[in-house]
Amino acid sequence: MTMLDTLFGLIPAESRGQQWVAEDLQLINWGGYDGGPHRVRFSPYATLLCGGSGSGKSTLMDAYIALMMPHTTPFNGASNGGITGRPRGDEQRNILSYGRGKIDESRTDEGTRLRVLRGDGEDTWTAIAMTWLDHDGSRFTALRAWYIPAAARILEDTVRVRATFDGFFDLSQLEEAASQRLADSALRTLGLETLGTDREFSARLHAVLGIGAAGSGAKAMSLLARIQAGQQITTVDDLYKRLVLEEPETMATADAVVAHFDELESTRTSMITARQQVNALEPIQGIRERIAAAAEQVRLIDEVGDFASPSSRATLWRAERRLDLLREVEAELRDRTHALDLTLREKKALVDAAEAERDGLLDLLRQSGGDRLETAQRELRAVERRLADVRRERDRFDAVLAELGLSASSADEFAKVQSEARAAQSEASARRQARATFAEAESARQSLAKRRRALAEERAEADRLRGSIPPALDRARMLLAEAAGLDVDDLPFVGELIEVRxxxxxxxxxxxxxxxxxxxxxxxxxxxxxxxxxxIDEVRLPMRLRYEGVQAGLAESPNGDGRTLPGRLDHRSTPFTGWLQQRLDERFAFVCVDSSSQLSAHTMALTITGQMSQGTRGAHGGHGRENVLGFSNERRLRALDEQAEALEAEVAAATAAVTEAEAAMDAIEQRSTAFAMIHGLTWEQIDVDSLTQELERWTAVEAEVTTANPEIAELRERAETLKVKAAVLRDEIGAVGAQRAEAQERWGAVTDDVDDCQRVVDEAESLSVDAAQAAFLDERFMLSSPSDAEGLSASERLARLDLALKSAAARLAADRRAAEEAHDEQRERMRQLMSSFLERWPNLNLLPDPDASVDDFLRILEALRANGLHELENEWRDSLLKLSGNDLTSLDSTLSRSVREIKERIEPINSIMRELPFYDDQHRLQISPRESQSEARKRFRRDLREVRGLIEAASTDDEREHAYKRMSRLIGRMRRSAPDFAELIDVRNHVRVSAERVLAATGEHVALYDHIGEKSGGESQELVAFIVGAALRYQLGDAGASHPRYAPVFMDEALIKADAHFTKRAIGAWRGLGFQLVIGAPNDKYSAIEPHVDVEYTILKDTRGRSWAKPKVAVGE
Structure with missing residues (x-):
């Protein structure tokens, strides 16, 4: 829009600086205004629209809103201050409801149904046009039209028309275009200039009609909409903030700060997520490699096969490895055999030389008297051997006697011991008696142990039972109940239902x-x-059970006479209790007496000992029977515990008796065994003294010969040494011979093994062991490294291989199981990792399948690594701190500037009002702003500065992280959803506005106007007219002009609370400011307005819901 710099500020170039007034309003098919066009002509000064409630006044006002205002402006604002929902949404009046002429809603079987004047199941259309007149006679028309298909549910389903016309345009000309669904070509044929968007349409209107200074037409229209809505206002502060001030820049700035932070935080969150995803996915490659390694292990083991199979690669590998080692062993054994042959020849020569030398020494020894010495030494050796045997036997004999408590140091004493031994062998009756005593004690102990087990079982079963009924009876009852399909509670014993008080x-x-x-x-x-x-007829029971069918459900009676048996019982409440009480009273009403002498005094009586009488009959005895009465099993459990305690004492005594009998039997057996050991001995077998004397005699002979000829000892020693040497050499020859024989035998066996292994290798011509298979088998069964084999012979290495191969099959099977388990374990770990990843970051295109999806997950990992987001978190955090710190600086300055701008904006309005008499010609109305402070706002501004300082001073990661957390909390308070957002960010709350009446000449204060509610209706309306009218002149950009360029002001249900005097002053204020008024008022509230308007329409509605405007005082032609 081209703007001109004038005395009044920047104004649109197309505006000629004069004034546009609304000339007339045309409607077709708008709400109750069915058909048309309906035309309302306005006075250039003031027009009144009056009518009953619901007649259509607000519908006319809403037509103006629909034409001029943005879609965010709600309809019918004056009548519906409590409306909710989106403006012009389903819950409010909207274009569709006006276009179809909605009457009301009704409930049907299909749901809620609308009653409309038109468009029910068929297409319809609606249009609004307003023509403005300039002072020079120029006219300008703006129109909006909507073609509404029958199926339209929202505004976007309609054909929307926005158009202008230089001059007056008759809406009836649209009939032809409507038949073409308001096509753009049909509209242009009529001379209309169509515009594609609401923004273009508004810009056209603002430019031509001169609405708004410096291009702020939207603000002026917003103020006009708030004036038209005419909502109830109680204070000057509220009036100024709601009708004059728009949303402050601080709120948009705060939104921008939050949005900027969220955008950067979102990127940081994405980076953190990327890092978490990378960490989550990184193990996949290793797991995949382990899965492949495990699968390769299984494949290798399957390929090498079993050592038990003659045609497997494992057998071929074993044959090749053993063949290599066997050939080394064969060479080793050949060399060893040759070496042993040489050693044998050497040692045989040494034996022959030693024996020849010894023979010479023996000849010399015989010539020197050595025969007698040799005889003495021979006898001496014989005596030493016999003495050793006799001593061993004597030691054994003395040990047996010690056990028996006897001794025998002479032949006579030995004879006595032998007599006792023979007598002991004949003590068979004592042994039988001891065995009988032991058997009797053991039998008693086992019997008691059996009773203890039975008692424990009975105790366990009694613990399960509820009453005192014996377990055997309970088991029989359970069999009957199971056969009859009844619960055990349906078959109670009488004893379970009664208890002795x-x-x-x-x-x-x-x-x-x-x-x-x-x-x-x-x-x-x-x-x-x-x-x-x-x-139960087919059920077999080990005992006989009595049962009785009874009438269940009889009423229970209170306890009876305490002197009788029934009266001394308590009863468990069951369906059978009523019948049981009757039966006890009928059959067992025994009177309990203290002595037998009282039995005859009663028909039925019972003593405490159990004797009972029934007339001349009676009964006694049976004492010691088990108790079967009682609700609880406590008494029975106590009795069983007492029995168990007594039985434990008996078991202990029986065990001691068994131990004693066993010891006595063992003593007899031990004595008999000991005597049996010495029964066959003779005195000569244990006579050590006689042999000791003989040894001394031969020792003396040897000493005598040796003393007589000293050379004999030397010769004999040399001969003995040579004898020992020859013996040692012969032993060595035997050992070497054995080694040679063993080597020879081993050589033959190895040769056979070589032939066998070679045959296996030759037969496996079509089979081969590749490098991977050989490496696997070498690692499992050969020495692990050359250093381990160093210093070992070929035989030792072969022995180690054969030892390893003994468990080869089991080791290969274990390796295969371990590989399979590792494979399954890693696949499961992979699946869990994938599932965990998809739980945290769902992806419908991925499945947690370790086989099918692993490449997809790895591609995600590679993409994340290529993206590098996960590595940029620190950099982004620093950037976030820097940028958001700048945003905080901007917000801080905007807060200060916005408060200053609010104060500055009041001065132009005050300037306008200084030219308008208020109250009388000597007074003027002025607006007075006052900045308000709060501790929360001070603390917020201080936090802004502190966080900026933290951001600037942060030099370490910890400091930056601390600053980031402080800033994040601060940003949270700037969000519109924050509880103190309005208090902190909306600077309109930072200023308190009041009005004051001052003297025109001096500006001296006369009166304060703060709470509008304190004034009368007329005074408040005059006050509103002055303040809002002056503000509107400022918004329209006409603060210094004699008249506003855009004059129309629509006011719905305004000026209805004042008398004629104040209404005149309020209307005078608006007209004095140069505005054209269009006022809507109810029938009963327009009398004070009527004298001050030039044109008056009465709005009528018929019984079918159709409205029309009837001129009461019309515009002159």
Whole structure:
């Protein structure tokens, strides 16, 4: 838009600096204004539209809004201050509802149905046009039209027309274009200039009609819309902020700061996400390699096969490796055999030389008297051997005697011991008695142990039971219940339903005896009796059970006479209890008496010992029977615990008896065994003293010969040395011979092995072991490195290989299992990694399939690495701090500037109002701004400066991270959703505005106008007219002109709360400011307005919902 610099500021070039007034408004098919065109002509000064509620006044006003205002301006603002939802949305009046002429809604079986004047199941159209008149007679028309298809649900489904015309345009000319769905070509044929967007349309209107200074037409139209809505306002501050001030720049600046931060933060978040994704995906390559390695391991093992198979690669590898080693061993054994042959020849020669020398020495020794010495030495050696044997036997004999507590140092004493031994062998009766005693004690102990186990089982089963009924009876009941398909609770024993009252506990045994078998009778509902009998007929029980069908559900009675047996019992509440109480009263109403002498005094009586009488009959005995009465199993468990404690003492005593009998039997057996050991001995076998004397005699002979001829000892020593040497050499010859034989045998075996391995290799001509297979088998079964083989012979290396090959099959199987497990484990780990990745970052194009999707995941990883986002986080954070720090600086300055601008904007408005009399000719109205302070705003501004300082001073990662967190919290307070956003950012809240009446001549203060609600309706309307009218002149860019360039001001339900005097002054204020007024008012509230308008229309509506405007005072032709 081209602007001209004038005395009044920048104004549109196309505006001629004069005034446009609304001449007339045309409607076709708009709301209740069906058909048309409907035409309303306006006075250049003031026009009144009056009518009843719902007649269509606001519909006319909304037509002006639909034509002139942006789509964010809601309809019917004056009547519906409490409306919610999006402006012109489904919940409010909108173009579609006006175009179809919505009447109301009704509920049908299909849902809510609209009642409309037109467009129900068919296409329709609507149009609005306004013509303005300039002072020179020029006219300008703007129109909007909508073609609404039957299926249209939202505005975007319609054909929208925005057009202007230089001059007056009759809307009836659109009929032909409407038949062509308002095609652009048809509109241009009519001379209309169409515009494609709302922005272009508004710019055209603002340019031609001169709306707004410096291109701020949108602000002027926004103020006109707020004036037209005429919402209730209570203070001058609220009036000025809602009707004059637009949304401050600070809010847009804060939004920009937040948006900038969020944009950079979003990038940072993307980088963090990328880093997390890279970290999550990086293990995939390693896992894939491990999966491949495990699969390759399995493949290699499968390819080499089993060592047990003669045609496998493993067998061929074994043959080749053993063949190489066997040939080395063969050469080694050949060399060893030759070396052993040489050693044998050498040692045989040494033996022959030693024996020849010894023979010469022996001849010399015999010539020197050595025969007698040799005899003495021979006898001496024989005696030493016999003495050693006798001593061993004597030691054993003395140990046996020590066990028996006996001794024998002479032949006579030995004879006595032998007699005792023979007597001990005949003590068979003592042994039998000891064995019998042991067997009897052991039998008693086992019997008690069996009783203890049975008692423990009974205790466990009793713990399961609820009452005192024996387990055997309970098991029988369970069999019957299972056969009959009943629950155990449906078959109670009588004893389970009754309990002896605590104060009568001493009578428990007597009551058990008196009730007898009735206490163990099963009760069953007689409704189930026939089915029960049929079901249990085939059941075999080890004991006989009595049952009785009873009437269930009878009412229970309170406890009876405490002197009788039934009165001394408590009853568990069940369906059978009522019947049981009756039966006890009928059959067991025994009177409990203190002594037998009282039995005859009653028809039925019972003593505490259990004797009972029934007339002349009676019964006694049976004491010691188990208790079967009681709800709880506590009494039975206590009794069983007492039995178990007593039984433990018996078991301990029996165990001690067994130990004692066993010890006695062992003593007898030990004595018999000991005597058996010495029974066959003779005195000569243990007579050490006699042999000791003989040894001393031969030792003396040897000493005598040696002393007589000293040379004999030397000769004999030399001969003995040669003898030992020859013996040693012969042993060595034997050892070397054995080694040679072993080597020879080993050589033969190795030769056979070589032949076998060569045969395996020859037979496997079509089979080969590749390098990978050979390397795998070498690593598993050969020495791991040359350093390990260093110093080992070929035989040792072959032995190690054969030892390793013994477990080769098991090791290969274990290796294969381990590889398979590793493969499965790594695949599962891969799947879990993929699943975890997709849970955090869903991707419908990916599946957690370790086989099919691994390449896709790796491509994602490569893309992330190529992108490099994950490595730029620190750089982006620094950039974020720098840029956002600049934004904070901009916001801080904008906050200060915006408060200053609010104050500055008031001065032009005050200048306008200084020329307008207010209250009377001597007074003027002025607006007074006052900046307000709050601790929250001070702290916010201080935080802005501190965070900027932190950002500038940050030099380390920790400091930058701290500054970033502080800034993030600060940005959070700038968001529109923040609770203190309006307090901190909306600078309109930083200034308090009031009005004051001053003297025109001096500007002296006369009166303060703060709360509009304190004034009368007329005074408040006059005040609003002055303030808003002056502000509108400023917004329109006409502050210094005699008249505003754009004059129309529409006011819906305004000026209706004042009397004629104040209404006149309010209208006078608007007209004095040069505005053209179009006022809407209800029928009962327009009387004060009517005298001050030039044109008046009455808005009417018929019973079918159609509206029209009837001139009451029309515009003169």
């Amino acid at each position: 605590t104060e009568f506990e001493p009578w428990r045994e007597a009551f058990n005896l008196a009730l007898g078998g009735f206490a163990t009778t099963l009760l069953i509902d007689d409704a189930h009796l026939a089915r029960f009998r049929a079901a």
